[in-house]
Amino acid sequence: MPALLGRKLGMTQVFDRAGNIVPVTVVEAGPCVVVGLRTPEREGYAAVQLGLEPVPESRVPKPYRGVFQKRGLQPVRVVREVRLAPGETYEVGQALKADVFRGGDRVDVTGVSKGKGFAGTIKRHNFGGQRDSHGVSLMHRAVGSIGSSNVGRVFKGKRMPGRLGGERTTIRGLRVESVDPERNVLLIRGAVPGPRGSVVLVRHVEGGARA
């Protein structure tokens, strides 16, 4: 199950063979380095640690530096762990680039969504709001009732206004439209969480076009 760490460059559109417009998100795919392995023998599960963007040793805290020195690698800015499918093998120090994916692959993309601040229930929970007319006064986007007086309390988990966005979000089953190995860039159909320049994790989905 190939996976990559990358940065979202932004959205644009391309034309498919028939001349239709396809909306795509451009993700710069690393290059990523395998900075560590998790093995069933030692940790009880199989996974790889992927690193993104090398940083000079002098810019990194000493304990962090040691981790990389031990493995003979340059420290990286971002480290993420990805579970491995049985039978998959990686080596520490191995570099991964955009070409681990091919056009037509299905992927899950994980990132931190754009922070929207304190949002009301219409934006946050897709509430319908109230009427614009027919006597509605100062309540057009308000929550409305939050329970009954018979129960006498508000149920736990009641959807109400609050902080929205800025949390880890995964969009599943997106299609890799094309891969540009030269620029080390993926074109993924549709939108991907987070602002431009944010770190995203792209993982291949089993049962996609490629088995």
Added chain:
Amino acid sequence: MEDKLLTLERQHMKPNVPPFGPGDTVRVHMRVAEGGRDRLQAFEGVVVARKGGGLRETFTVRRISHGVGVERTFPLHSPRVERIEILRKGRVRRAKLYYLREKIGKETRIREKR
């Protein structure tokens, strides 16, 4: 970061788009799929707007067809837009000619450049 996007877009952009702008009269040759094969269809009219940038740029052409105003918007870099012929350069003083929608007959005339 933005320029990386732009260089990527440039790859897909048409290298030689003829210079035209609002007020110009153009004939757009459009590839239309019809019964399993492509043929070219022309649309002729006045360019009323160019919008967007890079690969996403579009232009809108307005004409009067059978007494009704028709506006068509084309993606400038679409492979379906085969060719753009410039028939007449127009002299106009604004970038978007939406005012033409309210004008009829004589009032829709546009002065030719030079």
